[in-house]
Amino acid sequence: DPYANDPKRHVALKPSSSKPFNAEPPLSLLRHSYLTPNDLFFVRNHLPVPVIDPKKYQLTVTKVGSTKQVNLSLEDLKRKFNKKSVVSIVQCAGNRRSEMVTIKPVKGLNWGAAAISNASWAGACLDDVLKRTGIDIETVDAKHIIFDGADADPTGHNYGASIPIEMARLLKKDIILAYEMNGKDIPPDHGYPVRVIIPGVVGARQVKWLNKITLSDKESTCHWQQKDYKGFHSSIDWHNVDFTSVPPIYELPVQSVICEPEAGSVLEDDEEVTIKGYAWSGGGRGIVRVDLSADGGKTWHSAELSPTEQPLYKTYAWTFWEGTIPLPKDHKGEVEIVCKAADTAYNVQPDNVEGIWNLRGVLSNAWHRVPVKVPK
Ligand code: MTE
Ligand code: MO
Incomplete structure (x- = not known):
């Protein structure tokens, strides 16, 4: 069972699927605390939770076409960079999907209205980390920043996502490679030991168990970037959908x-x-x-x-x-x-x-x- 190493979860979380684990807290509990407690924060996993030894953890930063590659340990991230924090929500693009299902069936987890949570995240600023590796976000010759996670399917395909470089420039100081969630180590379900927090952007791009950052001319080639998390009108269904016809979801609506x-x-x-x-x-x-x-x-x-x-x-x-x-x-x-x-x-x-x-x-x-x- 690839899910045998998954962590224990809070009993109040209501699962919409168990393997992979996906769950949301009851709405009334969600409204109790402005910062959602770590063990009540909604969980959206596409794959088994990877077990990562913090002593062996490495974050690789590289640029397509460059021979230079920098590896940072967890200690490097904690010691060599200023610690920066941001209070930011994570919302799944599928939050409130169950209301759409009442119109016509859709493909996806049957989320209620609590596939969203708010936390204070702390870690190293992406801009500082790129600078240290010789990359200036303002001038770098790249169109996208790709984030890859350590979680993978049995064929070795990992979860990954990307954001356009212009978005990274606008958010410059606010994108964080977080190792803390509400003042504690990030729990296994939320990306231990490091996840990227991209404020204002859909949950799907905020890659957990982050182990690689790549500057590239192309978007992430991952399924979830290319063939999922895009919005279509109501006359497009599985027989006529062309996932290349619209860009990925980044910012979410009100x-x-x-x-x-x-x-x-x-x-x-x-x-x-x-x-x-x-x-x-x-x-x-x-x-x-x-x-x-x-x-x-x-x-x-x-x-x-x-x-x-x-x-x-x-x-x-x-x-x-x-x-x-x-x-x-x-x-x-x-x-x-x-x-x-x-x-x-x-x-x-x-x-x-x-x-x-x-x-x-x-x-x-x-x-x-x-x-x-x-x-x-
Ligand atoms: N990162 C990795 N590595 N694997 C994942 O399955 N799920 C994404 C995103 N980052 C995911 C990931 C999606 S779709 C969402 S909505 C958020 O994580 C959920 O974050 P949370 O589980 O901390 O609430
Ligand atoms: Mo999501």
Whole structure:
């Protein structure tokens, strides 16, 4: 069993698959702590968790066509570079996929709305590491940075991903080769001993168990870069899909989710409801507004946003929000509460999931609609 060495997991995590292990925490627990505890952080593994001896760990940095190659140990990363930290969420492109499935089946894990978590990551800055190896990110003659992980399938194909060099230039000081998660060693499920954190970018590019960085003219050739994690319109299905026709997903669209109350729950009160949730957007775009409705989206109220310490145009962490809003008088024992967010570009969430359905069930960010019961 290639999964025999997988770590033990917290009992509260709800698995969507066990081998490889994929799981999300309950939504209400997720909303309890701004920094998600390491053992409750959602897990998205495509392959068995590799067992890496920290003393033997090596990160190789190289450029296609160059004979120079630099190897760094874990101690090198910790001692030779300033430690830099960033609070950043990781969100799977498939977060909220289960809502798309209600329209038409899709291929992918049946994620609820908790395939997203927030942590404080610390490690060496990618830019500093490249500099030390003689590569200037601003002038290097390359189009992509490829990140490879130590996890591999039985034929030896490893997980890997890449980002365009322009993106690395924009994020320059914020891309981190992290060896700490919330002040502790990164746990095995999240990439021990080193993973790359690329704030504002889809989870799929934030490679865990990172052991190689390559500057290249080409994207990563890995399956997950080329034949997965791309967005299509709803008339494209497996018989007519051409994965080369669109670029990979990098930044993610604006997202917001109701964590409390839970779907199907009975409210305590028949006059008002207190709603709590999270919001986030890709590319460092902050959240400027979260709107709440208790009548399916006919009338709206403004939620109160918890302040984040991050500047609006570099918001990599999520924004927690809360609001107490009146219930409609004409409820018949049931109401639909709804949230939607706007980011700094005033990008908004689509009102329904039909229009954004896609064959892989990614980018699911419609208004979050939660049916609840009202006591009579
Ligand atoms: N890195 C490696 N090496 N292997 C993986 O399977 N999964 C990716 C990304 N990095 C993956 C990986 C995907 S799709 C996501 S959403 C995030 O890791 C999930 O990170 P987490 O498990 O720490 O939540
Ligand atoms: Mo993912």
